[in-house]
Amino acid sequence: MNAEITLAGAEFAQRFSATRRGARLARRLVVHQLHAWGVPYGSELSEDVAVIVAELAANAVTHGYVRGRDFEVRLTTGAYGIRIEVADAKGERRPAPCAPCGPDAPVAETGYGLCLVEALAEKWGVAERVVGKTVWAEVEWPEAGRTP
Numbered sequence: 001m002n003a004e005i006t007l008a009g010a011e012f013a014q015r016f017s018a019t020r021r022g023a024r025l026a027r028r029l030v031v032h033q034l035h036a037w038g039v040p041y042g043s044e045l046s047e048d049v050a051v052i053v054a055e056l057a058a059n060a061v062t063h064g065y066v067r068g069r070d071f072e073v074r075l076t077t078g079a080y081g082i083r084i085e086v087a088d089a090k091g092e093r094r095p096a097p098c099a100p101c102g103p104d105a106p107v108a109e110t111g112y113g114l115c116l117v118e119a120l121a122e123k124w125g126v127a128e129r130v131v132g133k134t135v136w137a138e139v140e141w142p143e144a145g146r147t148p
Contacts, residue, residue: 010037013074016057018065018088023057026073026086033075034082045142048120049075049082052137055113056086064088064132081122081140089132 012033016022030053034046053073060071069089076083117124121137128134 010077011075013072015070015072018061018069018071020058020061022071023054023061026057026071027054030073030075030084037077045082045139048139049084052084052117052120052139053086055117056084056135056137059113059135060086060088063092064090066090066132069132081138083136083138084121085134085136087129087132087134091128091132
């Protein structure tokens, strides 16, 4: 982590095509933006935000897809850390439950995305929009890089 991160109030917002390619691009641009803000590539914070964006963008493309509509990724910073928002055009608010984990749990190929978000974020949720919904997550700054 760079010595100084004074980003309270910084914001990044971008719309992407609701395709797998758009989801990959979202993840890459977010990591690039974090680096421009002083969060180095490969740092724990950068990797955590990248995974969250990848999962939420993949869900927006897979489950929130509406023909002809894009999805949007927004990052905002504050004293607490980074808020990640991914908005899509489908209004269903009910996220799929996490797949059960543990040695006795059945093996599944899908259903772990929101479990990753839950594990990496301090908190997350779903908010209604005029058209569609926004799934958000908040990640705290590491102690060494906490903003004043």
